[in-house]
Amino acid sequence: MRLECSGLNFAYPESETMVIQDLWFAMDGPGFHAVFGPSGVGKTSFAKLLANYRDRPQLPIQTSGIGTILYSYNLERLPGWSSTGRHLDRICPADRQDLKKELIDIFQLGPVLGARFSQLSMGQQNRMNLIRYLLQDFDLLILDESLANVDEKLRQTILLAVKELFSHKMFLYISHNLMEVARFCKDILVLTEPSREKPSKIVSGQDDTRISVLEKPSLDRIMLEVMSAF
Amino acid sequence: MLFRRIYQFMIVYAVFLAILLMVKKGLSLSDYVIPGLPLILETAVQMSAGFFTDVMDTLSVAILGQGISIFLAFFVGILGRKSSWAGSMIRVTAYNIQAYPIVALAPIIFILLGDGFLSRLLIAAMICYFPLLLSVLGVMAAPVEDIEHFYIATGRMRWQLEVKIRAFENLSKLTTVIAGSATLAMAGTIVAEFIAANAGIGYSIRIALYQSNLAAILTALFMIGIVISVYQGILETLGEMVKAKWGSENKGKLL
Numbered sequence: 001m002r003l004e005c006s007g008l009n010f011a012y013p014e015s016e017t018m019v020i021q022d023l024w025f026a027m028d029g030p031g032f033h034a035v036f037g038p039s040g041v042g043k044t045s046f047a048k049l050l051a052n053y054r055d056r057p058q059l060p061i062q063t064s065g066i067g068t069i070l071y072s073y074n075l076e077r078l079p080g081w082s083s084t085g086r087h088l089d090r091i092c093p094a095d096r097q098d099l100k101k102e103l104i105d106i107f108q109l110g111p112v113l114g115a116r117f118s119q120l121s122m123g124q125q126n127r128m129n130l131i132r133y134l135l136q137d138f139d140l141l142i143l144d145e146s147l148a149n150v151d152e153k154l155r156q157t158i159l160l161a162v163k164e165l166f167s168h169k170m171f172l173y174i175s176h177n178l179m180e181v182a183r184f185c186k187d188i189l190v191l192t193e194p195s196r197e198k199p200s201k202i203v204s205g206q207d208d209t210r211i212s213v214l215e216k217p218s219l220d221r222i223m224l225e226v227m228s229a230f
Numbered sequence: 231m232l233f234r235r236i237y238q239f240m241i242v243y244a245v246f247l248a249i250l251l252m253v254k255k256g257l258s259l260s261d262y263v264i265p266g267l268p269l270i271l272e273t274a275v276q277m278s279a280g281f282f283t284d285v286m287d288t289l290s291v292a293i294l295g296q297g298i299s300i301f302l303a304f305f306v307g308i309l310g311r312k313s314s315w316a317g318s319m320i321r322v323t324a325y326n327i328q329a330y331p332i333v334a335l336a337p338i339i340f341i342l343l344g345d346g347f348l349s350r351l352l353i354a355a356m357i358c359y360f361p362l363l364l365s366v367l368g369v370m371a372a373p374v375e376d377i378e379h380f381y382i383a384t385g386r387m388r389w390q391l392e393v394k395i396r397a398f399e400n401l402s403k404l405t406t407v408i409a410g411s412a413t414l415a416m417a418g419t420i421v422a423e424f425i426a427a428n429a430g431i432g433y434s435i436r437i438a439l440y441q442s443n444l445a446a447i448l449t450a451l452f453m454i455g456i457v458i459s460v461y462q463g464i465l466e467t468l469g470e471m472v473k474a475k476w477g478s479e480n481k482g483k484l485l
Contacts, residue, residue, distance in 0.1 A: 075376055076376050076379060078380075079377055080398065091386070132380065133380070
């Protein structure tokens with residue numbers, strides 16, 4: 001699995017401001033990779049471009065071993081005409097019923113399966129939304145703040161479980177939580193504002209798993225490296 | 231909802247009647263121009279039953295016309311929701327036609343179809359169809375990206391699901407427009423009856439007008455107001471029931 005970008009430039013139509021300028025990077029292998037940077041630096045624009053890059057053949061994005069790319073974000077909603085549990089039943093392929101049950105357990109959503117989406121808290125809504133993506137066929141799943149509003153402890157449990165259950169898939173995790181990105185991700189693409197003329201760079205994260213022991217000095221070094229990259 | 235509609239109408243009607251009687255008193259007008267309260271009450275007692283039957287006749291045509299226009303509005307609205315050339319053409323045509331006063335076409339319909347039931351039905355349907363169509367087109371042509379994204383990305387989106395999502399997300403708007411179009415359908419039917427039909431409350435008002443019988447006209451207006459208030463109240467109650475059962479209620483709104 002490889003995701004490569006060689007000199008990507010992007011500006012919205014009728015705007016002279018570049019959102020992404022001369023972006024070069026490569027990410028290899030399955031696992032959790034991250035896109036990090038301050039607000040407004042173009043993380044979501046990049047994620048959307050990547051999710052639909054096949055519709056724009058002129059974009060300098062190349063992939064190998066990656067078929068289906070899905071993009072999930074934290075403002076998505078499920079239709080409100082039936083309970084969230086019924087929605088999950090409908091969109092879950094027949095051969096993934098066990099996975100669905102396991103994910104519901106890990107994401108701690110069992111008690112709210114009978115509720116409508118609008119009745120859930122924001123954290124529950126985001127977890128519910130992420131489950132339905134994880135049940136689909138994908139090779140690369142972009143998680144754009146998909147675990148926002150979820151408490152830190154549960155977020156950590158979810159991230160470690162997803163890494164373990166989907167170890168053969170590639171994830172691109174977009175978050176503003178530096179500690180989390182540094183600790184759980186493999187490659188961290190640090191985006192910088194085009195106006196600052198500082199090239200975006202890849203920083204290697206700690207890529208912790210369930211059995212890893214937290215190495216604080218190494219984590220501090222990674223966080224420092226990320227912070228100094230923008 | 232239902233009773234609120236009725237007493238709101240009663241208040242408006244009472245204010246209107248009071249103003250009319252003040253004008254009569256202020257300008258010392260005779261009973262022939264503006265009848266006094268006793269004459270109005272006497273006429274009401276005499277003609278209420280007949281006018282009620284006429285209003286129900288008119289209402290039945292209006293309901294049928296409204297039903298037809300709701301069906302057509304959804305049919306065309308669903309067809310015209312796409313950003314294809316056909317969809318754009320349907321939307322542009324609808325916007326242009328609705329700008330034309332449909333009531334002005336009524337004489338042509340009476341010439342072609344005569345002054346029977348069909349003409350009244352057609353005019354009622356035409357008058358409430360275009361405002362309904364514009365609302366339905368507006369709802370159906372606006373994507374609900376937060377919900378639709380998943381279905382599009384995973385290849386699950388079908389036109390039925392798209393319509394269901396958009397209708398559901400705009401349930402409140404659609405039920406309000408449908409309830410509001412009842413007045414338009416009723417107005418359309420009355421106008422049709424007033425112009426050339428041979429039945430209905432519009433026809434009775436026309437006869438009263440030729441006799442300069444303002445007391446009868448006021449009685450007819452009262453009957454129309456009460457019946458349309460009840461009908462709209464029922465529609466709104468049904469809309470509330472639909473919203474309560476299916477609506478995307480948000481507990482945050484309670485706070």
